[in-house]
Amino acid sequence: MEIDEQRITEPGLVILDVAAADEDTVHTVMEGSSRRWATSGVTPVWRTPGGPGVRSRVYADVRRPDTAR
Template identity: 70%
Template sequence: MQIDEEHIGEPGLVVLDIIAADEGTVRAVMEGLQHKWATSGVTPLWRVPGEAGVRARVHADIRRPG
């Protein structure tokens, strides 16, 4: 997946790729991030064939509390 310039176009904007062994862990991390910062929320999960883990990508604005 490609990162769009608008998602990191200024200080305080981040893109976080999360990889964990199971879907529950990835969802728990995304939910926790929502409470700390303004985020894109719980996003779709995916797996990469031949690679371990479940993945998700979250966009966050760490300047704004969740």
């Protein structure tokens, strides 16, 4: 998967690609990230045909703590 350069135009912006054995684990990681930083939130989970596990992607601003707490 390619990195969307528009999403990382300045320091502190990151893209986290998450790979796990199951969807529950991916959702746990994404929810934990959103409690720590401002993120895109839980994004769709996908499977690669013939590949193991599931994947997802999260966009985060690690400069700012999440304000939704």
